[in-house]
Amino acid sequence: MKGTSAVELVGVDKDFGEVNALSGIELTIGGGEFVSLIGPSGCGKSTLLRVVADLEQPSAGTVTVGGKPPRQARVDQEYGIAFQQAGLLEWRTVAENVELPLHVHGMAKPQRQARAAELLELVGLADFAGSRPSQLSGGMQQRVAIARALAPSPRLLLMDEPFGALDEMTRERMQAELLRIAGETGAAVLFVTHSIPEAVVLSDRVVVMSPRPGRITEIVTGRRPAVGKAAELDPDDVEDVRESSAFFAAITAVREALRKGHEA
Amino acid sequence: MTTSKVPHRFANLHGDSGVQVGKTVGKFGWLPPVVFGVGALALWEVVVRVAGVPAFILPTPSAIGAQIVAQPAVLLSTSWATGLNALVGLVAGFVLGVVLALLAASSRLLSDLTTPVVAAASAVPIVALAPVFTTMFGSTTEIPRRLVVMLVVIVPVFIATARGLRQVQPVHAELMTALAATPWQHARFVRLPGAIPHIMTGLRLAAPAAVIAAVVAEYFGGLQNGLGSRISSAAANTAYARAWAFVAASIVLGLLFHFAGLLAERLVTRRTLRRTP
Ligand SMILES: Nc1ncnc2c1ncn2[C@@H]1O[C@H](COP(=O)(O)OP(=O)(O)OP(=O)(O)O)[C@@H](O)[C@H]1O
Ligand SMILES: [Mg+2]
Numbered sequence: 001m002k003g004t005s006a007v008e009l010v011g012v013d014k015d016f017g018e019v020n021a022l023s024g025i026e027l028t029i030g031g032g033e034f035v036s037l038i039g040p041s042g043c044g045k046s047t048l049l050r051v052v053a054d055l056e057q058p059s060a061g062t063v064t065v066g067g068k069p070p071r072q073a074r075v076d077q078e079y080g081i082a083f084q085q086a087g088l089l090e091w092r093t094v095a096e097n098v099e100l101p102l103h104v105h106g107m108a109k110p111q112r113q114a115r116a117a118e119l120l121e122l123v124g125l126a127d128f129a130g131s132r133p134s135q136l137s138g139g140m141q142q143r144v145a146i147a148r149a150l151a152p153s154p155r156l157l158l159m160d161e162p163f164g165a166l167d168e169m170t171r172e173r174m175q176a177e178l179l180r181i182a183g184e185t186g187a188a189v190l191f192v193t194h195s196i197p198e199a200v201v202l203s204d205r206v207v208v209m210s211p212r213p214g215r216i217t218e219i220v221t222g223r224r225p226a227v228g229k230a231a232e233l234d235p236d237d238v239e240d241v242r243e244s245s246a247f248f249a250a251i252t253a254v255r256e257a258l259r260k261g262h263e264a
Numbered sequence: 265m266t267t268s269k270v271p272h273r274f275a276n277l278h279g280d281s282g283v284q285v286g287k288t289v290g291k292f293g294w295l296p297p298v299v300f301g302v303g304a305l306a307l308w309e310v311v312v313r314v315a316g317v318p319a320f321i322l323p324t325p326s327a328i329g330a331q332i333v334a335q336p337a338v339l340l341s342t343s344w345a346t347g348l349n350a351l352v353g354l355v356a357g358f359v360l361g362v363v364l365a366l367l368a369a370s371s372r373l374l375s376d377l378t379t380p381v382v383a384a385a386s387a388v389p390i391v392a393l394a395p396v397f398t399t400m401f402g403s404t405t406e407i408p409r410r411l412v413v414m415l416v417v418i419v420p421v422f423i424a425t426a427r428g429l430r431q432v433q434p435v436h437a438e439l440m441t442a443l444a445a446t447p448w449q450h451a452r453f454v455r456l457p458g459a460i461p462h463i464m465t466g467l468r469l470a471a472p473a474a475v476i477a478a479v480v481a482e483y484f485g486g487l488q489n490g491l492g493s494r495i496s497s498a499a500a501n502t503a504y505a506r507a508w509a510f511v512a513a514s515i516v517l518g519l520l521f522h523f524a525g526l527l528a529e530r531l532v533t534r535r536t537l538r539r540t541p
Contacts, residue, residue: 055442074442074444077443077444079442087435089454089457091457
Protein backbone atom coordinates (compact mmCIF):
# COMPACT_ATOMS: atom_id res chain seq x y z
CA MET A 1 0.00 0.00 0.00
CA LYS A 2 1.32 3.42 -0.92
CA GLY A 3 1.07 6.58 1.15
CA THR A 4 -2.28 7.84 2.41
CA SER A 5 -5.39 5.75 2.20
CA ALA A 6 -7.74 6.35 -0.73
CA VAL A 7 -10.91 6.30 1.37
CA GLU A 8 -11.59 6.37 5.10
CA LEU A 9 -15.04 5.88 6.57
CA VAL A 10 -15.37 6.22 10.35
CA GLY A 11 -18.69 5.52 12.09
CA VAL A 12 -20.73 6.46 9.03
CA ASP A 13 -24.54 6.38 9.27
CA LYS A 14 -27.01 7.36 6.60
CA ASP A 15 -30.75 7.65 7.18
CA PHE A 16 -33.40 8.41 4.59
CA GLY A 17 -36.19 9.45 6.93
CA GLU A 18 -37.23 6.22 8.63
CA VAL A 19 -34.96 4.04 6.46
CA ASN A 20 -31.61 3.30 8.09
CA ALA A 21 -29.59 2.77 4.89
CA LEU A 22 -26.12 2.67 6.49
CA SER A 23 -25.14 2.03 10.09
CA GLY A 24 -21.75 2.23 11.77
CA ILE A 25 -19.68 1.79 8.63
CA GLU A 26 -15.94 1.49 9.31
CA LEU A 27 -13.85 0.97 6.19
CA THR A 28 -10.43 2.04 4.99
CA ILE A 29 -9.32 1.51 1.41
CA GLY A 30 -5.58 1.68 0.86
CA GLY A 31 -3.89 3.36 -2.09
CA GLY A 32 -4.18 1.09 -5.16
CA GLU A 33 -6.39 -1.36 -3.32
CA PHE A 34 -9.34 -3.03 -5.05
CA VAL A 35 -12.36 -3.37 -2.74
CA SER A 36 -15.71 -4.85 -3.72
CA LEU A 37 -19.05 -4.27 -1.98
CA ILE A 38 -21.48 -7.17 -2.11
CA GLY A 39 -24.79 -7.79 -0.39
CA PRO A 40 -28.50 -8.24 -1.00
CA SER A 41 -30.49 -5.60 -2.81
CA GLY A 42 -31.23 -2.59 -0.64
CA CYS A 43 -28.39 -3.17 1.82
CA GLY A 44 -26.89 0.25 1.02
CA LYS A 45 -24.05 -0.52 -1.40
CA SER A 46 -24.95 2.31 -3.76
CA THR A 47 -25.58 4.63 -0.84
CA LEU A 48 -22.11 3.89 0.55
CA LEU A 49 -20.53 4.59 -2.83
CA ARG A 50 -22.55 7.79 -3.21
CA VAL A 51 -21.49 8.98 0.23
CA VAL A 52 -17.85 8.56 -0.82
CA ALA A 53 -18.62 10.41 -4.07
CA ASP A 54 -20.26 13.30 -2.17
CA LEU A 55 -23.52 12.65 -4.02
CA GLU A 56 -25.11 11.91 -0.64
CA GLN A 57 -24.34 13.42 2.78
CA PRO A 58 -23.79 11.04 5.72
CA SER A 59 -26.11 11.48 8.70
CA ALA A 60 -23.24 10.78 11.08
CA GLY A 61 -19.54 9.89 11.02
CA THR A 62 -16.65 11.19 8.97
CA VAL A 63 -15.61 10.45 5.42
CA THR A 64 -12.19 11.21 3.97
CA VAL A 65 -11.32 10.76 0.30
CA GLY A 66 -7.65 11.04 -0.64
CA GLY A 67 -7.05 12.81 2.68
CA LYS A 68 -9.74 15.43 2.00
CA PRO A 69 -13.41 15.96 2.83
CA PRO A 70 -15.56 14.35 0.08
CA ARG A 71 -16.78 17.68 -1.25
CA GLN A 72 -13.25 18.92 -1.80
CA ALA A 73 -12.31 15.58 -3.34
CA ARG A 74 -15.22 15.86 -5.78
CA VAL A 75 -14.34 19.43 -6.76
CA ASP A 76 -10.70 18.40 -7.25
CA GLN A 77 -11.78 15.40 -9.35
CA GLU A 78 -9.94 13.07 -6.98
CA TYR A 79 -12.19 10.23 -8.03
CA GLY A 80 -13.60 8.92 -11.31
CA ILE A 81 -17.05 7.36 -11.31
CA ALA A 82 -18.85 4.84 -13.50
CA PHE A 83 -22.48 3.84 -13.11
CA GLN A 84 -24.51 0.84 -14.18
CA GLN A 85 -25.54 2.75 -17.29
CA ALA A 86 -22.65 4.09 -19.36
CA GLY A 87 -24.47 7.44 -19.53
CA LEU A 88 -22.55 8.70 -22.57
CA LEU A 89 -23.65 11.95 -24.21
CA GLU A 90 -25.04 11.11 -27.63
CA TRP A 91 -24.22 14.56 -29.07
CA ARG A 92 -20.51 14.05 -28.42
CA THR A 93 -18.20 11.64 -30.17
CA VAL A 94 -16.61 8.82 -28.22
CA ALA A 95 -13.39 10.84 -27.80
CA GLU A 96 -15.32 13.95 -26.72
CA ASN A 97 -17.14 11.86 -24.13
CA VAL A 98 -13.82 10.77 -22.68
CA GLU A 99 -12.70 14.41 -22.67
CA LEU A 100 -15.76 15.56 -20.72
CA PRO A 101 -14.23 15.61 -17.21
CA LEU A 102 -11.20 17.49 -18.54
CA HIS A 103 -13.42 19.89 -20.47
CA VAL A 104 -15.38 20.59 -17.28
CA HIS A 105 -12.10 21.20 -15.49
CA GLY A 106 -10.99 23.70 -18.11
CA MET A 107 -8.08 21.81 -19.68
CA ALA A 108 -6.98 23.20 -23.05
CA LYS A 109 -8.21 21.39 -26.13
CA PRO A 110 -4.92 19.92 -27.44
CA GLN A 111 -4.06 18.37 -24.06
CA ARG A 112 -7.59 17.07 -23.72
CA GLN A 113 -7.49 15.40 -27.09
CA ALA A 114 -4.10 13.85 -26.44
CA ARG A 115 -5.29 12.45 -23.13
CA ALA A 116 -8.50 11.04 -24.68
CA ALA A 117 -6.49 9.34 -27.44
CA GLU A 118 -4.22 7.79 -24.81
CA LEU A 119 -7.20 6.50 -22.78
CA LEU A 120 -9.03 5.11 -25.80
CA GLU A 121 -5.86 3.23 -26.59
CA LEU A 122 -5.87 1.91 -23.03
CA VAL A 123 -9.42 0.56 -23.30
CA GLY A 124 -8.82 -0.74 -26.83
CA LEU A 125 -11.17 1.64 -28.63
CA ALA A 126 -8.72 3.88 -30.47
CA ASP A 127 -10.44 3.09 -33.77
CA PHE A 128 -13.74 4.42 -32.50
CA ALA A 129 -12.62 7.88 -31.35
CA GLY A 130 -14.82 9.64 -33.91
CA SER A 131 -17.85 7.35 -33.56
CA ARG A 132 -21.14 8.22 -31.93
CA PRO A 133 -21.92 6.31 -28.71
CA SER A 134 -24.99 4.70 -30.29
CA GLN A 135 -22.72 3.04 -32.84
CA LEU A 136 -21.02 1.05 -30.06
CA SER A 137 -22.14 -2.12 -28.30
CA GLY A 138 -23.06 -2.04 -24.62
CA GLY A 139 -19.68 -3.41 -23.58
CA MET A 140 -17.83 -0.87 -25.70
CA GLN A 141 -19.94 1.95 -24.26
CA GLN A 142 -19.09 0.78 -20.77
CA ARG A 143 -15.39 0.85 -21.67
CA VAL A 144 -15.79 4.42 -22.89
CA ALA A 145 -17.42 5.26 -19.55
CA ILE A 146 -14.44 3.73 -17.76
CA ALA A 147 -12.02 5.70 -19.93
CA ARG A 148 -14.01 8.84 -19.08
CA ALA A 149 -13.78 8.02 -15.37
CA LEU A 150 -10.01 7.63 -15.74
CA ALA A 151 -9.51 10.87 -17.68
CA PRO A 152 -8.39 13.12 -14.81
CA SER A 153 -5.98 10.36 -13.60
CA PRO A 154 -7.90 9.84 -10.37
CA ARG A 155 -6.33 7.92 -7.50
CA LEU A 156 -9.74 6.38 -6.86
CA LEU A 157 -12.28 4.75 -9.16
CA LEU A 158 -15.88 4.35 -7.95
CA MET A 159 -17.95 1.82 -9.87
CA ASP A 160 -21.58 0.89 -9.23
CA GLU A 161 -22.41 -2.39 -11.00
CA PRO A 162 -20.70 -1.20 -14.18
CA PHE A 163 -20.94 -4.62 -15.82
CA GLY A 164 -24.44 -5.41 -14.60
CA ALA A 165 -26.04 -5.07 -18.03
CA LEU A 166 -23.44 -7.09 -19.95
CA ASP A 167 -23.59 -10.69 -21.11
CA GLU A 168 -21.38 -13.21 -19.32
CA MET A 169 -18.57 -13.42 -21.91
CA THR A 170 -18.29 -9.65 -22.37
CA ARG A 171 -18.40 -9.30 -18.63
CA GLU A 172 -15.43 -11.61 -18.07
CA ARG A 173 -13.46 -9.78 -20.71
CA MET A 174 -14.28 -6.46 -19.08
CA GLN A 175 -13.16 -7.79 -15.71
CA ALA A 176 -9.77 -8.68 -17.18
CA GLU A 177 -9.59 -5.22 -18.78
CA LEU A 178 -10.45 -3.53 -15.52
CA LEU A 179 -7.78 -5.51 -13.65
CA ARG A 180 -5.22 -4.53 -16.24
CA ILE A 181 -6.24 -0.85 -16.14
CA ALA A 182 -6.27 -0.75 -12.34
CA GLY A 183 -2.81 -2.34 -12.37
CA GLU A 184 -1.44 0.09 -14.95
CA THR A 185 -2.85 3.23 -13.36
CA GLY A 186 -2.35 2.16 -9.74
CA ALA A 187 -5.77 3.58 -8.86
CA ALA A 188 -7.74 2.27 -5.89
CA VAL A 189 -11.15 0.89 -6.82
CA LEU A 190 -14.40 0.72 -4.90
CA PHE A 191 -16.57 -1.67 -6.86
CA VAL A 192 -20.23 -2.57 -6.26
CA THR A 193 -21.43 -5.90 -7.62
CA HIS A 194 -24.05 -8.61 -7.17
CA SER A 195 -21.78 -11.35 -8.48
CA ILE A 196 -19.73 -13.34 -5.98
CA PRO A 197 -17.20 -14.66 -8.57
CA GLU A 198 -16.77 -11.17 -9.97
CA ALA A 199 -16.08 -9.75 -6.51
CA VAL A 200 -13.61 -12.52 -5.70
CA VAL A 201 -11.67 -12.45 -8.97
CA LEU A 202 -11.27 -8.67 -8.97
CA SER A 203 -10.69 -7.75 -5.37
CA ASP A 204 -8.02 -7.56 -2.74
CA ARG A 205 -10.87 -7.52 -0.23
CA VAL A 206 -14.57 -8.32 -0.55
CA VAL A 207 -16.78 -6.35 1.83
CA VAL A 208 -19.98 -8.24 2.63
CA MET A 209 -22.97 -6.15 3.72
CA SER A 210 -26.39 -6.96 5.18
CA PRO A 211 -29.59 -4.89 5.15
CA ARG A 212 -31.81 -3.19 7.75
CA PRO A 213 -29.73 -1.48 8.90
CA GLY A 214 -27.10 -1.57 6.16
CA ARG A 215 -23.83 -2.57 7.76
CA ILE A 216 -20.62 -4.46 7.07
CA THR A 217 -20.86 -8.03 8.35
CA GLU A 218 -17.61 -9.50 7.12
CA ILE A 219 -14.54 -8.79 5.03
CA VAL A 220 -13.17 -11.69 2.93
CA THR A 221 -9.77 -11.72 1.23
CA GLY A 222 -10.23 -11.78 -2.55
CA ARG A 223 -8.16 -13.42 -5.28
CA ARG A 224 -7.04 -10.47 -7.35
CA PRO A 225 -4.18 -11.60 -9.63
CA ALA A 226 -0.78 -10.33 -8.46
CA VAL A 227 -0.06 -6.67 -9.29
CA GLY A 228 3.29 -7.54 -10.87
CA LYS A 229 1.53 -9.50 -13.56
CA ALA A 230 -1.21 -6.99 -14.09
CA ALA A 231 0.52 -5.06 -16.87
CA GLU A 232 0.49 -8.09 -19.13
CA LEU A 233 -2.71 -9.47 -17.73
CA ASP A 234 -4.90 -11.13 -20.30
CA PRO A 235 -8.13 -13.12 -19.95
CA ASP A 236 -6.16 -16.38 -19.64
CA ASP A 237 -4.51 -15.26 -16.41
CA VAL A 238 -7.89 -14.41 -14.98
CA GLU A 239 -9.07 -17.77 -16.24
CA ASP A 240 -6.34 -19.47 -14.20
CA VAL A 241 -7.56 -17.66 -11.09
CA ARG A 242 -11.11 -18.75 -11.80
CA GLU A 243 -10.07 -22.39 -11.84
CA SER A 244 -7.88 -22.36 -8.71
CA SER A 245 -9.05 -23.97 -5.49
CA ALA A 246 -8.28 -20.77 -3.54
CA PHE A 247 -10.82 -19.03 -5.78
CA PHE A 248 -13.51 -21.55 -4.85
CA ALA A 249 -12.59 -21.30 -1.18
CA ALA A 250 -13.02 -17.52 -1.29
CA ILE A 251 -16.34 -17.87 -3.11
CA THR A 252 -17.56 -20.23 -0.42
CA ALA A 253 -16.42 -17.80 2.29
CA VAL A 254 -18.33 -14.91 0.70
CA ARG A 255 -21.42 -17.06 0.21
CA GLU A 256 -21.31 -18.13 3.87
CA ALA A 257 -20.96 -14.52 4.98
CA LEU A 258 -23.92 -13.48 2.82
CA ARG A 259 -26.03 -16.29 4.25
CA LYS A 260 -25.13 -15.36 7.82
CA GLY A 261 -26.02 -11.74 7.13
CA HIS A 262 -29.32 -12.85 5.70
CA GLU A 263 -30.24 -14.94 8.75
CA ALA A 264 -29.16 -12.29 11.24
CA MET B 265 -1.01 -4.28 -25.84
CA THR B 266 -4.15 -6.22 -25.22
CA THR B 267 -6.83 -5.60 -27.75
CA SER B 268 -10.05 -7.29 -26.87
CA LYS B 269 -12.51 -8.26 -29.50
CA VAL B 270 -15.86 -7.37 -28.11
CA PRO B 271 -18.55 -8.01 -30.69
CA HIS B 272 -20.06 -4.73 -31.77
CA ARG B 273 -23.45 -3.97 -33.07
CA PHE B 274 -23.85 -1.29 -35.67
CA ALA B 275 -27.59 -1.30 -35.35
CA ASN B 276 -27.93 2.43 -35.77
CA LEU B 277 -25.14 3.10 -38.21
CA HIS B 278 -27.13 2.52 -41.34
CA GLY B 279 -30.85 2.76 -41.64
CA ASP B 280 -33.17 5.27 -40.14
CA SER B 281 -33.88 3.81 -36.73
CA GLY B 282 -32.69 6.94 -34.95
CA VAL B 283 -35.06 9.85 -35.25
CA GLN B 284 -38.38 10.34 -36.88
CA VAL B 285 -38.99 13.97 -37.65
CA GLY B 286 -42.25 14.95 -39.25
CA LYS B 287 -43.66 12.65 -41.89
CA THR B 288 -41.59 10.87 -44.47
CA VAL B 289 -43.01 11.85 -47.83
CA GLY B 290 -42.59 9.28 -50.59
CA LYS B 291 -41.38 10.00 -54.09
CA PHE B 292 -44.82 11.04 -55.31
CA GLY B 293 -46.08 12.17 -51.93
CA TRP B 294 -46.64 15.66 -53.33
CA LEU B 295 -49.07 14.37 -55.95
CA PRO B 296 -52.28 13.87 -53.89
CA PRO B 297 -52.28 17.38 -52.34
CA VAL B 298 -51.59 18.97 -55.74
CA VAL B 299 -54.41 17.03 -57.41
CA PHE B 300 -56.68 17.92 -54.53
CA GLY B 301 -55.74 21.61 -54.74
CA VAL B 302 -56.31 21.86 -58.49
CA GLY B 303 -59.62 20.02 -58.17
CA ALA B 304 -60.75 22.32 -55.37
CA LEU B 305 -59.89 25.43 -57.44
CA ALA B 306 -61.81 24.06 -60.43
CA LEU B 307 -64.82 23.30 -58.25
CA TRP B 308 -64.61 26.78 -56.71
CA GLU B 309 -64.58 28.42 -60.19
CA VAL B 310 -67.57 26.37 -61.37
CA VAL B 311 -69.65 26.88 -58.22
CA VAL B 312 -69.07 30.64 -58.15
CA ARG B 313 -69.99 31.04 -61.86
CA VAL B 314 -72.98 28.71 -61.87
CA ALA B 315 -74.46 29.99 -58.63
CA GLY B 316 -73.65 33.59 -59.51
CA VAL B 317 -71.99 34.33 -56.17
CA PRO B 318 -71.27 38.09 -55.93
CA ALA B 319 -67.58 39.06 -55.95
CA PHE B 320 -67.67 40.63 -52.46
CA ILE B 321 -68.55 37.23 -51.05
CA LEU B 322 -66.18 35.13 -53.16
CA PRO B 323 -64.39 36.10 -56.41
CA THR B 324 -63.50 33.35 -58.90
CA PRO B 325 -59.98 31.87 -58.85
CA SER B 326 -59.50 33.13 -62.39
CA ALA B 327 -60.25 36.72 -61.30
CA ILE B 328 -57.80 36.36 -58.40
CA GLY B 329 -55.23 34.83 -60.78
CA ALA B 330 -55.64 37.80 -63.14
CA GLN B 331 -54.90 40.16 -60.22
CA ILE B 332 -51.79 38.20 -59.34
CA VAL B 333 -50.51 38.31 -62.92
CA ALA B 334 -51.32 42.02 -63.19
CA GLN B 335 -49.08 43.17 -60.32
CA PRO B 336 -46.24 40.77 -59.54
CA ALA B 337 -43.91 43.58 -58.42
CA VAL B 338 -46.28 44.84 -55.73
CA LEU B 339 -46.97 41.30 -54.54
CA LEU B 340 -43.26 40.66 -54.24
CA SER B 341 -42.41 43.89 -52.44
CA THR B 342 -45.30 43.52 -49.97
CA SER B 343 -44.44 39.84 -49.38
CA TRP B 344 -40.86 40.90 -48.75
CA ALA B 345 -41.90 43.57 -46.23
CA THR B 346 -44.17 41.19 -44.33
CA GLY B 347 -41.74 38.28 -44.67
CA LEU B 348 -38.92 40.40 -43.23
CA ASN B 349 -41.07 41.39 -40.26
CA ALA B 350 -41.95 37.75 -39.69
CA LEU B 351 -38.29 36.70 -39.96
CA VAL B 352 -36.93 39.41 -37.66
CA GLY B 353 -39.66 38.71 -35.11
CA LEU B 354 -39.10 34.97 -35.42
CA VAL B 355 -35.36 35.20 -34.83
CA ALA B 356 -35.73 37.62 -31.92
CA GLY B 357 -38.54 35.59 -30.36
CA PHE B 358 -36.65 32.34 -30.85
CA VAL B 359 -33.50 33.65 -29.17
CA LEU B 360 -35.47 35.21 -26.34
CA GLY B 361 -37.60 32.10 -25.86
CA VAL B 362 -34.54 29.87 -25.59
CA VAL B 363 -32.69 32.29 -23.29
CA LEU B 364 -35.72 32.74 -21.03
CA ALA B 365 -36.20 28.97 -20.82
CA LEU B 366 -32.51 28.56 -19.95
CA LEU B 367 -32.79 31.18 -17.23
CA ALA B 368 -35.96 29.58 -15.92
CA ALA B 369 -34.21 26.21 -15.81
CA SER B 370 -31.20 27.64 -13.98
CA SER B 371 -32.98 28.94 -10.92
CA ARG B 372 -36.08 28.12 -8.97
CA LEU B 373 -36.91 31.77 -8.46
CA LEU B 374 -36.66 32.68 -12.14
CA SER B 375 -38.68 29.63 -13.05
CA ASP B 376 -41.41 30.67 -10.63
CA LEU B 377 -41.35 34.18 -12.12
CA THR B 378 -41.31 33.35 -15.83
CA THR B 379 -43.32 30.15 -16.20
CA PRO B 380 -46.71 31.55 -15.14
CA VAL B 381 -46.13 34.68 -17.23
CA VAL B 382 -45.47 32.64 -20.35
CA ALA B 383 -48.37 30.31 -19.58
CA ALA B 384 -50.63 33.35 -19.26
CA ALA B 385 -49.18 34.81 -22.46
CA SER B 386 -50.22 31.69 -24.34
CA ALA B 387 -53.84 32.50 -23.47
CA VAL B 388 -53.59 36.17 -24.59
CA PRO B 389 -54.47 37.03 -28.20
CA ILE B 390 -51.14 38.75 -28.70
CA VAL B 391 -51.98 40.30 -32.09
CA ALA B 392 -54.59 42.32 -30.23
CA LEU B 393 -51.64 44.27 -28.82
CA ALA B 394 -50.74 45.59 -32.28
CA PRO B 395 -52.75 48.85 -32.03
CA VAL B 396 -51.28 49.51 -28.59
CA PHE B 397 -47.73 49.10 -29.94
CA THR B 398 -48.57 51.28 -32.94
CA THR B 399 -49.60 54.04 -30.56
CA MET B 400 -46.46 53.52 -28.50
CA PHE B 401 -43.93 53.45 -31.34
CA GLY B 402 -45.73 55.46 -34.03
CA SER B 403 -47.13 54.38 -37.38
CA THR B 404 -43.99 55.00 -39.45
CA THR B 405 -41.98 52.07 -38.15
CA GLU B 406 -41.97 48.29 -38.42
CA ILE B 407 -41.25 47.89 -34.72
CA PRO B 408 -44.87 47.28 -33.59
CA ARG B 409 -45.32 44.37 -36.01
CA ARG B 410 -41.97 42.81 -35.22
CA LEU B 411 -42.73 43.11 -31.54
CA VAL B 412 -46.04 41.32 -32.02
CA VAL B 413 -44.37 38.51 -33.99
CA MET B 414 -41.66 38.21 -31.38
CA LEU B 415 -44.17 37.85 -28.56
CA VAL B 416 -46.18 35.29 -30.53
CA VAL B 417 -43.01 33.24 -31.18
CA ILE B 418 -41.61 33.36 -27.64
CA VAL B 419 -44.43 31.30 -26.18
CA PRO B 420 -44.12 28.01 -28.13
CA VAL B 421 -40.31 28.24 -28.18
CA PHE B 422 -40.15 28.82 -24.43
CA ILE B 423 -42.52 25.95 -23.69
CA ALA B 424 -40.74 23.49 -26.01
CA THR B 425 -37.29 24.48 -24.74
CA ALA B 426 -38.32 24.31 -21.09
CA ARG B 427 -39.70 20.83 -21.68
CA GLY B 428 -36.49 19.72 -23.38
CA LEU B 429 -34.31 21.16 -20.62
CA ARG B 430 -36.33 19.33 -17.99
CA GLN B 431 -35.80 15.96 -19.66
CA VAL B 432 -32.28 15.29 -18.47
CA GLN B 433 -31.45 11.64 -17.91
CA PRO B 434 -30.78 11.11 -14.19
CA VAL B 435 -27.45 9.43 -14.96
CA HIS B 436 -26.30 12.55 -16.84
CA ALA B 437 -27.35 14.85 -14.00
CA GLU B 438 -25.53 12.62 -11.54
CA LEU B 439 -22.42 12.60 -13.72
CA MET B 440 -22.29 16.38 -13.95
CA THR B 441 -22.62 16.62 -10.16
CA ALA B 442 -19.82 14.09 -9.71
CA LEU B 443 -17.67 16.18 -12.07
CA ALA B 444 -18.44 19.29 -9.99
CA ALA B 445 -19.72 21.05 -13.11
CA THR B 446 -21.05 24.60 -12.72
CA PRO B 447 -24.72 25.22 -13.57
CA TRP B 448 -23.57 26.90 -16.76
CA GLN B 449 -21.46 23.87 -17.75
CA HIS B 450 -24.39 21.62 -16.96
CA ALA B 451 -26.55 23.69 -19.31
CA ARG B 452 -23.93 23.84 -22.04
CA PHE B 453 -22.77 20.22 -22.01
CA VAL B 454 -25.95 18.36 -21.13
CA ARG B 455 -29.21 20.29 -20.91
CA LEU B 456 -28.97 22.39 -24.02
CA PRO B 457 -27.71 19.75 -26.49
CA GLY B 458 -30.24 17.29 -25.09
CA ALA B 459 -33.01 19.84 -25.58
CA ILE B 460 -32.15 20.66 -29.19
CA PRO B 461 -34.73 18.34 -30.77
CA HIS B 462 -37.39 19.96 -28.60
CA ILE B 463 -36.14 23.47 -29.37
CA MET B 464 -36.27 22.77 -33.08
CA THR B 465 -39.82 21.47 -32.78
CA GLY B 466 -40.70 24.74 -31.07
CA LEU B 467 -39.12 26.65 -33.96
CA ARG B 468 -41.04 24.62 -36.54
CA LEU B 469 -44.33 25.33 -34.78
CA ALA B 470 -43.50 29.02 -34.37
CA ALA B 471 -42.39 29.67 -37.98
CA PRO B 472 -45.82 29.72 -39.71
CA ALA B 473 -47.34 31.40 -36.65
CA ALA B 474 -44.83 34.23 -37.18
CA VAL B 475 -46.22 34.87 -40.67
CA ILE B 476 -49.81 34.85 -39.46
CA ALA B 477 -48.91 37.32 -36.70
CA ALA B 478 -47.02 39.57 -39.12
CA VAL B 479 -49.96 39.69 -41.56
CA VAL B 480 -52.68 40.17 -38.97
CA ALA B 481 -50.69 42.83 -37.08
CA GLU B 482 -50.87 44.98 -40.23
CA TYR B 483 -54.69 45.05 -40.10
CA PHE B 484 -54.45 47.49 -37.20
CA GLY B 485 -52.92 50.42 -39.07
CA GLY B 486 -49.33 51.61 -39.32
CA LEU B 487 -47.17 51.40 -42.47
CA GLN B 488 -48.97 50.43 -45.69
CA ASN B 489 -46.15 48.36 -47.16
CA GLY B 490 -47.10 44.76 -46.31
CA LEU B 491 -49.53 42.03 -47.28
CA GLY B 492 -51.88 42.58 -44.35
CA SER B 493 -52.26 46.31 -44.96
CA ARG B 494 -52.92 45.64 -48.69
CA ILE B 495 -55.54 43.02 -47.88
CA SER B 496 -57.42 45.38 -45.60
CA SER B 497 -57.18 48.42 -47.91
CA ALA B 498 -58.20 46.41 -51.01
CA ALA B 499 -61.17 44.98 -49.13
CA ALA B 500 -62.13 48.46 -47.94
CA ASN B 501 -62.03 49.68 -51.57
CA THR B 502 -64.26 46.82 -52.72
CA ALA B 503 -61.38 45.40 -54.82
CA TYR B 504 -62.16 41.88 -53.63
CA ALA B 505 -60.18 39.91 -56.21
CA ARG B 506 -57.13 42.07 -55.39
CA ALA B 507 -57.58 41.43 -51.66
CA TRP B 508 -57.63 37.71 -52.39
CA ALA B 509 -54.47 37.99 -54.46
CA PHE B 510 -52.69 39.27 -51.35
CA VAL B 511 -54.28 36.53 -49.27
CA ALA B 512 -52.82 34.01 -51.73
CA ALA B 513 -49.39 35.62 -51.29
CA SER B 514 -49.76 35.32 -47.51
CA ILE B 515 -50.50 31.63 -47.88
CA VAL B 516 -47.40 31.13 -50.00
CA LEU B 517 -45.31 33.04 -47.46
CA GLY B 518 -46.73 30.96 -44.60
CA LEU B 519 -45.96 27.73 -46.45
CA LEU B 520 -42.44 28.95 -47.14
CA PHE B 521 -41.85 29.53 -43.43
CA HIS B 522 -43.47 26.23 -42.57
CA PHE B 523 -41.20 24.24 -44.87
CA ALA B 524 -38.11 26.21 -43.86
CA GLY B 525 -38.91 25.38 -40.23
CA LEU B 526 -39.43 21.72 -41.08
CA LEU B 527 -36.14 21.57 -42.97
CA ALA B 528 -34.23 23.27 -40.15
CA GLU B 529 -35.72 20.84 -37.65
CA ARG B 530 -34.74 17.83 -39.73
CA LEU B 531 -31.21 18.98 -40.44
CA VAL B 532 -30.38 19.98 -36.89
CA THR B 533 -32.03 17.01 -35.24
CA ARG B 534 -30.33 14.57 -37.56
CA ARG B 535 -26.97 16.04 -36.60
CA THR B 536 -27.57 15.67 -32.90
CA LEU B 537 -29.09 12.19 -33.15
CA ARG B 538 -30.94 11.46 -30.00
CA ARG B 539 -30.15 8.22 -28.33
CA THR B 540 -32.74 5.46 -28.45
CA PRO B 541 -32.73 3.95 -24.95
N1 LIG C 1 -32.78 8.88 -2.20
C1 LIG C 1 -33.32 7.97 -1.37
N2 LIG C 1 -34.42 8.27 -0.66
C2 LIG C 1 -34.97 7.38 0.19
N3 LIG C 1 -34.49 6.15 0.38
C3 LIG C 1 -33.40 5.79 -0.30
C4 LIG C 1 -32.77 6.67 -1.22
N4 LIG C 1 -31.69 6.03 -1.76
C5 LIG C 1 -31.68 4.81 -1.20
N5 LIG C 1 -32.69 4.66 -0.33
C6 LIG C 1 -32.96 3.46 0.49
O1 LIG C 1 -31.77 3.08 1.11
C7 LIG C 1 -31.61 1.69 1.10
C8 LIG C 1 -30.30 1.31 0.42
O2 LIG C 1 -30.38 1.63 -0.96
P1 LIG C 1 -29.18 1.38 -1.97
O3 LIG C 1 -29.59 1.89 -3.30
O4 LIG C 1 -27.94 1.91 -1.40
O5 LIG C 1 -29.13 -0.22 -2.00
P2 LIG C 1 -28.20 -1.17 -2.87
O6 LIG C 1 -27.48 -2.04 -1.95
O7 LIG C 1 -27.39 -0.36 -3.83
O8 LIG C 1 -29.29 -2.01 -3.66
P3 LIG C 1 -29.18 -2.64 -5.12
O9 LIG C 1 -28.33 -3.83 -4.99
O10 LIG C 1 -30.60 -3.02 -5.43
O11 LIG C 1 -28.64 -1.60 -6.03
C9 LIG C 1 -32.84 1.11 0.41
O12 LIG C 1 -33.75 0.69 1.40
C10 LIG C 1 -33.39 2.28 -0.36
O13 LIG C 1 -34.77 2.19 -0.46
MG1 LIG D 1 -27.38 -0.11 -5.98
